[in-house]
Amino acid sequence: xxxxxxxxxxxxxxxxxxxxxxxxxxxxxxxxxxxxxxxxxxxxxxxxxxxxxxxxxxxxxxxxxxxxxxxxxxxxxxxxxxxxxxxxxxxxxxxxxxxxxxxxxxxxxxxxxxxxxxxxxxxxxxxxxxxxxxxxxxxxxxxxxxxxxxxxxxxxxxxxxxxxxxxxxxxxxxxxxxxxxxxxxxxxxxxxxxxxxxxxxxxxxxxxxxxxxxxxxxxxxxxxxxxxxxxxxxxxxxxxxxxxxxxxxxxxxxxxxxxxxxxxxxxxxxxxxxxxxxxxxxxxxxxxxxxxxxxxxxxxxxxx
Amino acid sequence: xxxxxxxxxxxxxxxxxxxxxxxxxxxxxxxxxxxxxxxxxxxxxxxxxxxxxxxxxxxxxxxxxxxxxxxxxxxxxxxxxxxxxxxxxxxxxxxxxxxxxxxxxxxxxxxxxxxxxxxxxxxxxxxxxxxxxxxxxxxxxxxxxxxxxxxxxxxxxxxxxxxxxxxxxxxxxxxxxxxxxxxxxxxxxxxxxxxxxxxxxxxxxxxxxxxxxxxxxxxxxxxxxxxxxxxxxxxxxxxxxxxxxxxxxxxxxxxxxxxxxxxxxxxxxxxxxxxxxxxxxxxxxxxxxxxxxxxxxxxxxxxxxxxxxxxxxxxxxxxxxx
Numbered sequence: 001x002x003x004x005x006x007x008x009x010x011x012x013x014x015x016x017x018x019x020x021x022x023x024x025x026x027x028x029x030x031x032x033x034x035x036x037x038x039x040x041x042x043x044x045x046x047x048x049x050x051x052x053x054x055x056x057x058x059x060x061x062x063x064x065x066x067x068x069x070x071x072x073x074x075x076x077x078x079x080x081x082x083x084x085x086x087x088x089x090x091x092x093x094x095x096x097x098x099x100x101x102x103x104x105x106x107x108x109x110x111x112x113x114x115x116x117x118x119x120x121x122x123x124x125x126x127x128x129x130x131x132x133x134x135x136x137x138x139x140x141x142x143x144x145x146x147x148x149x150x151x152x153x154x155x156x157x158x159x160x161x162x163x164x165x166x167x168x169x170x171x172x173x174x175x176x177x178x179x180x181x182x183x184x185x186x187x188x189x190x191x192x193x194x195x196x197x198x199x200x201x202x203x204x205x206x207x208x209x210x211x212x213x214x215x216x217x218x219x220x221x222x223x224x225x226x227x228x229x230x231x232x233x234x235x236x237x238x239x240x241x242x243x244x245x246x247x248x249x250x251x252x253x254x255x256x257x258x259x260x261x262x263x264x265x266x267x268x269x270x271x272x273x274x275x276x277x278x279x280x281x282x283x284x285x286x287x288x289x290x291x292x293x294x295x296x297x298x299x300x301x302x303x304x
Numbered sequence: 305x306x307x308x309x310x311x312x313x314x315x316x317x318x319x320x321x322x323x324x325x326x327x328x329x330x331x332x333x334x335x336x337x338x339x340x341x342x343x344x345x346x347x348x349x350x351x352x353x354x355x356x357x358x359x360x361x362x363x364x365x366x367x368x369x370x371x372x373x374x375x376x377x378x379x380x381x382x383x384x385x386x387x388x389x390x391x392x393x394x395x396x397x398x399x400x401x402x403x404x405x406x407x408x409x410x411x412x413x414x415x416x417x418x419x420x421x422x423x424x425x426x427x428x429x430x431x432x433x434x435x436x437x438x439x440x441x442x443x444x445x446x447x448x449x450x451x452x453x454x455x456x457x458x459x460x461x462x463x464x465x466x467x468x469x470x471x472x473x474x475x476x477x478x479x480x481x482x483x484x485x486x487x488x489x490x491x492x493x494x495x496x497x498x499x500x501x502x503x504x505x506x507x508x509x510x511x512x513x514x515x516x517x518x519x520x521x522x523x524x525x526x527x528x529x530x531x532x533x534x535x536x537x538x539x540x541x542x543x544x545x546x547x548x549x550x551x552x553x554x555x556x557x558x559x560x561x562x563x564x565x566x567x568x569x570x571x572x573x574x575x576x577x578x579x580x581x582x583x584x585x586x587x588x589x590x591x592x593x594x595x596x597x598x599x600x601x602x603x604x605x606x607x608x609x610x611x612x613x614x615x616x617x618x619x620x621x622x623x624x625x626x
Contacts, residue, residue: 138320139320139323139324139327142320142324142602142605142606142609143324143327143602143605144560144561144563144564144565144601144602144604144605145561145564146564146565146567146601147564147582147594147597147598147601147602148598148602150567150582150586150594150598151331151594151595151598152331154586154589154591154594155331227447231447231449234449234452235449235451235567235568238449238451238568239567239568239571239583239586240586240587241586250449253449253451253452253455257455257572262455262458262459262463262470263463265459265463265464267459270452270455271456274448274449274452274455274456277447277448277449277452278444278447278448281447281448282443282444282447285443285446285447
């Protein structure tokens with residue numbers, strides 16, 4: 001009778017986390033705007049992933065579309081008409097979703113990683129290191145995003161990696177500040193003192209006690225950074241700093257403007273990409289706000 | 305306001321400005337190791353011409369020497385010459401500043417006024433139809449790329465209905481002066497200003513709404529009602545003035561950022577300001593111009609941040625004691 005399974009501390013921790021996540025999901029499900037956002041998002045992500053099944057990639061290159069009419073409106077050609085090269089707007093829209101989402105997500109991950117590391121280290125260590133890190137954060141916070149991104153993108157050259165890099169390194173400071181503020185209160189908690197008294201190193205404290213406690217905040221912040229990153233991608237691509245070889249929604253807006261879609265009154269060329277951006281940004285914002293409320297119930301009464 | 309509070313804020317801003325200036329220098333270092341080649345792209349230079357130019361630009365000095373030169377020149381507002389026009393960058397910036405300040409100033413004021421009004425209407429009748437309409441509307445405008453909104457307005461009101469000109473700041477064929485010239489410019493400004501106003505009003509409405517909701521929980525509002533004040537007076541005399549605080553700070557901070565945020569909108573409407581100048585400099589790329597713009601835009605944000613801090617300290621005594 002010595003086989004009474006005693007769960008290890010790790011198992012206990014994970015059980016508790018699973019329960020917390022299940023509870024968060026139950027709360028989230030009851031949040032109508034958040035669920036609407038989630039469903040819209042899921043539809044767009046499925047469309048982006050299934051792009052090869054929906055539309056032929058060859059249709060993105062003008063050399064393959066010489067047979068098609070140019071500036072055809074939706075009733076004359078395909079679901080969404082054609083552009084000045086006879087390329088189907090629908091094909092560009094479907095494939096553009098991939099790049100817009102990819103850039104938005106990748107840039108957000110970069111910004112979240114930098115912001116979280118700076119925020120946790122600055123908040124937890126405090127002292128000289130902390131104040132230097134926060135000073136640098138404040139500096140980056142006042143540098144206006146667009147001019148910095150433009151200068152960087154002009155220097156680095158237009159490519160998809162560079163645009164991710166540029167958005168990533170210009171959007172981390174606000175994450176760092178929010179996380180640092182939270183960590184400052186966490187490090188005064190008793191369990192941190194106790195763990196330290198048991199001989200835990202700074203690294204152990206930061207990764208095992210502080211990080212799990214700010215992870216909810218990081219997730220909510222990430223969800224709210226994606227829309228900003230997607231809007232930034234749109235603006236930078238519109239200004240001609242996007243990858244010239246890959247269609248994104250921002251790139252479509254640039255090409256439609258350059259091709260004179262406004263004077264052609266070719267609304268079918270630039271309304272869809274803008275609507276796509278609007279939907280994705282709105283969906284991410286709704287999900288992010290719902291997450292924030294689920295994870296921080298104090299907000300619930302304040303916002304709704 | 306204590307002298308100490310003001311001094312610390314001013315010194316902080318100067319430190320930030322210095323950081324931006326240094327940052328700008330090192331950005332330029334990353335650009336290319338050989339600015340002479342960049343400047344005379346594609347043109348043949350003899351070795352002696354190249355040496356002379358290198359000397360003329362001070363590139364034969366050490367990095368530190370170049371840095372000192374750069375600081376001196378920046379202090380004298382010598383930002384180099386534009387590749388495109390060969391005019392001093394500072395002069396180009398001064399020429400373009402007027403139209404941008406006019407456009408952004410008008411839009412900043414209008415968006416703040418209308419945003420605050422919408423925010424008040426939404427918060428005061430919380431969870432009413434008004435609240436849901438305002439919240440939905442502001443979230444939608446907030447989620448659009450601002451220049452796309454501009455394209456839609458341009459298509460509907462200028463190309464479609466022909467009510468407004470499609471771009472520029474005045475009719476190039478017109479010889480009008482005085483009032484009629486101003487009227488012409490106002491007509492040209494209408495669409496870009498409407499675009500920026502709609503794009504920025506959402507943030508004010510959201511901030512004002514949550515600030516007022518917070519204020520509505522205060523005890524002094526219960527007291528005001530208990531005294532028998534009418535609803536309108538409770539709102540206008542007691543709730544709104546206190547809830548306006550964060551909006552005032554936001555307005556000052558935003559003004560600095562909106563200056564550079566208008567780049568794409570100015571490009572859409574060919575509004576001859578700093579944004580359009582940046583847009584054109586990008587096509588080059590005209591690096592000295594871009595760097596000058598970067599400095600000016602950053603300086604604007606720093607200045608308006610300082611103004612926001614000082615205003616806040618003046619309006620809210622709790623801040624300056626902290």
